[in-house]
Amino acid sequence: MVRIIVPDWRLVTQEAKEELWKLLKEKINECQRRSSASSSQSINKDPIAQVFGPEHQGRVRGLGFGVTPSNVCATTQSTILVRKLQADFRRLEEKHEQLAELIRSQQMTPSSRQIVGEGEVETDDPMHLVDGIPIGGNAYLVYVERVFEPNAFLWRNQNNWTTLDNALGEVIPWPKEAVAVIFT
Structure with a gap:
C-alpha cells in the first residue's frame, strides 16, 4: 500500500x-x-x-457513492450466471436444430402407413386449443373410437398420456399426413 x-x-x-x-x-x-x-x-x-x-464505507473506488463491494460481487456473480445461461441456451438451440432436422428427415421417409386406430375428425381449425395449445395447421383433432395398436405413441402428449390406448374415447391432435380420411 x-x-x-x-x-x-x-x-x-x-x-x-x-x-x-x-x-x-x-x-x-x-x-x-x-x-x-x-x-x-x-x-x-x-x-x-x-x-x-x-475502501471507505458505502462506496467502491471508480463506481461512486452508494455502490458497495457486495453489490459489485453480486453483479459479478450475476454476470457469470448470465454467461452460463447464454451458453446453455446456445447448446439447447443446437440440440433443438438437430432434433428438428431428425424430424424433417423422418417425415421425408416413407412410412409403413400401419393403421393404429380409427376415429372421427372433429376439426382441422389450426387455432383449436388442446391443453391450451393450438393444434396447428398440420393436424386434425380426432375423436379416437377404436385402437388397434395400444402402444402407438401419441403425436403430442396430452394429459400425461403417451400412448394411443390412453386416448380411447377422447379427442386428440393427430398429424394430417398420418390420417386417411374416409367419407361415408
Missing part, C-alpha cells in the same frame, strides 16, 4: 504528478501479476485495493 499525504494537490508540480502516477501504475501492475495466479473475485483484495488501501 502506498500512502500519499498532500495538503493541496494544486501545489504539486505536473512532473511530480506524472512520476507519482507512473509509480502507482507500476505498483498496480505488479499486484495484478501476483494476483492473477490466485484470480480472487474479492474486490477487497484486487490490485487497486492493495495499492490504495481499503
